[in-house]
Amino acid sequence: MTMKKAELTLGPVLFNWAPEVWRDFYFRIADEAPIETVVLGEVVCSKRTPFFAEQIPSVVERLQAAGKQVVLASPILATTERERDGVRELVSSAGDFLIEANDMGCVAQLGGRPHWIGPFVNVYNEATLAWLARRGAVSVSLAGELTEPALSALAAQATLLGCELEVQVFGRLPLAISVRCYHARAHGLHKDNCRYICNEDPDGLTVDTLDGEEFLSVNGLQTLSHTYVGLTHEIATLQGMGIRRLRLSPHTCDMVAVAALFRSLADGVLGAAEARAKVLEMVAPAKLSNGFFHDREGVIDTAAL
Amino acid sequence: MASFELICPAGTLAALRAAVDAGADSVYVGFRDETNARNFPGLNFSRKELAQGVAYAHARGKQVFVAINTYPTAGNAGAWHRAVDDAADNGADAVILADLGLLDYAARSRPKLRLHLSVQASAANPEAIGLYRDAFGVRRVVLPRVLTINDIAKLTSEIDIDTEVFVFGGMCPMAEGRCSLSSYATGRSPNRNGVCSPASHVRYETRGSKLVSRLGAFTINTFDEEEPAGYPTLCKGRFTTHDKASYLFEEPTSLNALHLLPDLKAAGVKALKIEGRQRGKAYIAEVVSACRLALDRFDRGLPYDATVLDRVTEGGKDTAGAYGRAWR
Numbered sequence: 001m002t003m004k005k006a007e008l009t010l011g012p013v014l015f016n017w018a019p020e021v022w023r024d025f026y027f028r029i030a031d032e033a034p035i036e037t038v039v040l041g042e043v044v045c046s047k048r049t050p051f052f053a054e055q056i057p058s059v060v061e062r063l064q065a066a067g068k069q070v071v072l073a074s075p076i077l078a079t080t081e082r083e084r085d086g087v088r089e090l091v092s093s094a095g096d097f098l099i100e101a102n103d104m105g106c107v108a109q110l111g112g113r114p115h116w117i118g119p120f121v122n123v124y125n126e127a128t129l130a131w132l133a134r135r136g137a138v139s140v141s142l143a144g145e146l147t148e149p150a151l152s153a154l155a156a157q158a159t160l161l162g163c164e165l166e167v168q169v170f171g172r173l174p175l176a177i178s179v180r181c182y183h184a185r186a187h188g189l190h191k192d193n194c195r196y197i198c199n200e201d202p203d204g205l206t207v208d209t210l211d212g213e214e215f216l217s218v219n220g221l222q223t224l225s226h227t228y229v230g231l232t233h234e235i236a237t238l239q240g241m242g243i244r245r246l247r248l249s250p251h252t253c254d255m256v257a258v259a260a261l262f263r264s265l266a267d268g269v270l271g272a273a274e275a276r277a278k279v280l281e282m283v284a285p286a287k288l289s290n291g292f293f294h295d296r297e298g299v300i301d302t303a304a305l
Numbered sequence: 306m307a308s309f310e311l312i313c314p315a316g317t318l319a320a321l322r323a324a325v326d327a328g329a330d331s332v333y334v335g336f337r338d339e340t341n342a343r344n345f346p347g348l349n350f351s352r353k354e355l356a357q358g359v360a361y362a363h364a365r366g367k368q369v370f371v372a373i374n375t376y377p378t379a380g381n382a383g384a385w386h387r388a389v390d391d392a393a394d395n396g397a398d399a400v401i402l403a404d405l406g407l408l409d410y411a412a413r414s415r416p417k418l419r420l421h422l423s424v425q426a427s428a429a430n431p432e433a434i435g436l437y438r439d440a441f442g443v444r445r446v447v448l449p450r451v452l453t454i455n456d457i458a459k460l461t462s463e464i465d466i467d468t469e470v471f472v473f474g475g476m477c478p479m480a481e482g483r484c485s486l487s488s489y490a491t492g493r494s495p496n497r498n499g500v501c502s503p504a505s506h507v508r509y510e511t512r513g514s515k516l517v518s519r520l521g522a523f524t525i526n527t528f529d530e531e532e533p534a535g536y537p538t539l540c541k542g543r544f545t546t547h548d549k550a551s552y553l554f555e556e557p558t559s560l561n562a563l564h565l566l567p568d569l570k571a572a573g574v575k576a577l578k579i580e581g582r583q584r585g586k587a588y589i590a591e592v593v594s595a596c597r598l599a600l601d602r603f604d605r606g607l608p609y610d611a612t613v614l615d616r617v618t619e620g621g622k623d624t625a626g627a628y629g630r631a632w633r
Contacts, residue, residue, distance in 0.1 A: 077480060079429045079456055087432070105432035122426075122482060122496065124376035127406025145485045145494060146379075153380030175486050176479040176540075179451040180633050182553055186546040191633040207553060208545040209524040215544065216486075218553070223479070225489055291492070297521055298489035 004244050006235075006266035007036040008259055009141070009166055011119075011249045012043050012073045014174065015219055016198040019051045025250070026059040030066040033259040035248070038063050039100050041073035041090075043120070045181075045220045046083045047194070071098045074106035076120045076177045077221070100141070111135045119143050119168065119247075120177070124150070126157035139164040141247055144173040144229060147295040148237065155241035164245055167238055169231040170258055170279070171249025172204060172217055172224040173289070173298065182218040194220075202252045214286070227299055230288035232276040235265055253282045276303060308604050309569070310576040312370070312469060313593045316348040316583055321358040321369070323586040328597030331368040333401060334358060335499075335582060340388040341372045342425055343582040344499030352391050359396040368398035372582075374423035375499045376404045386410055393418045401447065402426075403482055412441040421445040424471070425482035425495065431463040438466050445469055447578065450560070451480050454568045454628050461573030470569065472562045473592060473614060474580025476626050478540050478555035486539045490521040502538045509534070518542075561623035563596070564611035566603045568628075592617060 010029060013022060029035060040056065040063075042049045063070050072094055078087050090099060091109045100116035101107045107121060117140040123129055129140060142154065142165060151167065158165045181191040183198040183205060198205075204217030204224055217224040228251070231238070235246065246266060248258055261278055264270035280288055291300030313329035315321035324332045335341025337349040350358065359369045371392035377385040385407050392400050393415045400418060402408050403425035411418055424447040428434045437443040445467040448457060461468050477484065481495075488494030491506040502520050510517040516528045518537035525537035535541070540554040560580070562569070569577070577600075579592055595613045602609035615623060626632055 076483075077429060077451065079452055081459070084430055084432065103430075103433065104426075104428055104436055105430040108432045108436035111436075120483065122376055122404070124404065124496065125379045125382055125406050127377070127382060127409055128404055129406075131405050131409050143485070145488055145497065150379035157379075173485075173489075175489050176484040178479045178554075179627055180478055180554075186549075186551070186553060190631070192630075205546055210527050210543055210545060210550060211524045212545070213523065215523055218546070223486065223554075292485075292488070295492070297492040298485065299522070 006239055007245050008034065008262060008266075009037040009039060009245050009247045010035050010255070010259070011141075011168065011171070011247050012039050012041050013250045014044055014222065014224070015202050015204065016045070016048050016196060017202055018199065019055050021202075022052055023055040023059055025255070027062050028256060029259075030062040030068060032256045034263040035068060035259050037069040037071060037245075039071045039073050039116075039118075041075075043073050043076050043102055043118075044177075044222045045198070046075060046078075046080070046086060048196070048220075049086065069098075071100050071116055073100045073118060074102045076102045077179065078103055078105055079179065098138075107132070107135070114138045117141065119174070123154070126153060129154055129157050129163065130161060133161040133163040137163060139166060139245065141166040141168070141245070144168055145292050145298070148234075148293055149295070151238070151243065151293075152241050155243050159242050165243045166245035166247050167231070167243055168229055168247040168249055169235065169238075169262060170247075171228055171251055172226070173229045174222055174224050175216070175298075176223040178221050178223075181220050182223065183220045186218065225289060225298065227287045227289035227301070228279075228283040229290065230276065230279045230283070230301075231290055231293060232265060232279060233272040233303060234290060234293050235262075235272070239266065251283075258282060307600065308566070309574065309600060310469075311593070311596055311600060312576050312578040313589065314474075314579055314582040314584065315358070315589065316343065316345070317586065318350070318354045318358055320584070320586040320589045322361055323590040324593050325362050325365055325367050327590045327593035329367060329593050331370055331398070331576075332358070332362060333370040333372050333578075333582070335372045336388050336391070338384055338388075339497075339499050340375055340385050342374050342423075342495055342499045343372075344375070345504070345583050348583060352395060355392070355397070356395045363396070369396075370399045370401055370421065371397045372401040372423065373407065374401050374403045374425045376496045377407055378497065382406070389415060389418070399445070408437065408441040408443070419444055421447065421469070423447055423482070424449055427451075427480045427482045429480070431460055434460075434464050434466065438464070445576070449481050450476055450627050452627060453630050454565065454572055457569075457574060458572035467575040468573065469576035469578050470562075470574050471560055471580055472569075472577040473596065474560060476555075476558075476560035476580070476624075490523050490539060502536075507537055556622060556624075558622045558624045559618040560626045561611075561614055561618055562625050562628055563599055563609075563614065565625060565628060566599070566609075588617065
């Protein structure tokens with residue numbers, strides 16, 4: 001099997017960044033980052049959507065001018081009228097843009113046209129992958145919970161289907177979504193009057209155990225790992241399976257440097273051990289994890305055992 | 306005609322009989338393996354027990370549903386296919402599924418088998434539910450516990466399949482089937498293994514006068530001597546943000562929506578579900594009887610006691626959860 005060149009995908013910014021910071025982040029990605037595809041959109045909380053909406057056209061233009069493919073992400077949860085309207089509007093106005101569906105309601109509206117499946121749609125096995133591919137999914141970004149044997153079986157099926165697979169190799173891992181806002185709750189506020197307090201924590205609000213151990217990270221309705229997934233030693237294995245797309249999830253650390261590092265790693269220019277040391281430095285004081293890949297507790301970093 | 310169908314849990318044949326005797330319209334069960342979301346040691350049904358349970362229920366005009374609501378493992382879906390086949394062959398009235406690939410398998414290989422969509426599929430809007438109906442012929446959806454009563458009313462007016470909602474028992478603050486908190490700490494998850502915060506990974510430690518509950522490598526809660534110690538379900542633990550300890554995600558509460566029967570009826574809900582396949586037959590008998598009594602009185606336009614189950618709720622506290630907007 002000839003190995004196709006790995007491609008880097010930048011997932012959507014999951015956190016509530018100031019609109020100009022958000023815009024400037026993408027401008028810099030457009031200008032400097034060795035990334036093939038950028039997935040754009042507010043996927044966590046519909047209350048934040050208006051802030052970014054006005055920045056999107058200029059960001060898209062800048063990314064496309066730099067030769068990046070832009071994919072538009074749908075929200076993880078769409079329950080209210082307004083949220084459902086938002087998904088319908090996204091689907092009907094996307095034009096030539098690919099949409100990454102993050103819930104089954106969006107998947108329903110994309111049947112028969114090429115689309116991406118995001119990591120918030122459950123794809124655990126070959127039959128599900130095949131069903132989605134038959135309806136037009138051309139690329140599937142897999143959930144972080146999948147183990148190496150599961151990824152391998154899915155990759156074999158994806159090859160037969162002509163569907164691309166993607167795995168998150170960098171960033172805090174989304175673990176849960178709710179309609180309850182934990183950021184508001186942590187501040188004694190209600191979701192309807194949240195004061196957009198999640199903007200205080202651009203990489204998430206640290207949740208400690210009662211022992212003072214860092215455990216989770218809260219981002220409004222979303223709960224993420226406190227550790228950053230860092231699949232450095234696993235990239236060669238992923239590539240060997242035929243998984244070509246590697247997802248980086250945005251944080252406030254230098255994402256251009258993160259992209260350059262994973263580019264070098266995927267190209268075999270940089271060794272895994274050296275890459276790991278550099279990634280560790282970038283996310284400090286947070287730690288890295290790769291447990292799910294190795295069929296362990298997700299929090300575990302097998303390279304540190 | 307009764308306002309609601311009452312759907313009751315059973316983890317053993319004895320519990321199934323107790324549920325039927327106490328007034329269940331339907332009982333839902335799982336096989337003794339990782340194909341269902343209550344994959345606990347010593348719980349659930351063999352094929353033979355399912356056949357016996359179905360015979361018991363059918364003889365009394367009641368139904369049995371089989372939950373096969375975890376996500377089949379890549380490269381190893383055989384157990385899930387056998388579960389669908391054996392549920393059908395042993396007379397189950399419906400299977401409750403979550404995975405797209407398994408729904409596809411069931412719809413193709415067992416076209417006469419009635420399919421329900423599990424809460425673990427987290428289908429939270431009419432577009433998603435319509436897809437499951439159109440693609441697989443799903444006849445009923447168990448709604449995720451992320452919807453308010455108003456959301457449910459709007460939703461039922463837009464779909465043409467039955468809706469089932471949870472009325473009593475344990476509840477997740479997270480969207481079901483979309484949560485990896487348990488496996489992050491223990492390596493074992495609801496979606497893959499049918500367990501959440503499994504007992505195999507729970508330890509209690511004494512530290513001075515405090516009792517500490519641990520899940521995997523993490524402290525989930527600590528209790529003073531007088532405080533009753535709860536089970537360390539991850540999302541119902543006490544954690545610290547901004548140097549302040551709190552039940553950040555959810556208090557150790559149970560769902561109790563019995564007082565909402567008029568609203569649930571007005572919202573067009575068809576069936577009410579009790580959580581708790583892991584519970585013993587005495588608990589099942591008590592909860593099912595109480596719900597039956599409340600539903601019968603409600604149907605006859607009589608006042609009913611919505612607090613009747615307060616003493617069996619987790620931590621003695623209950624909540625209407627996401628059904629009320631204030632919960633958010």
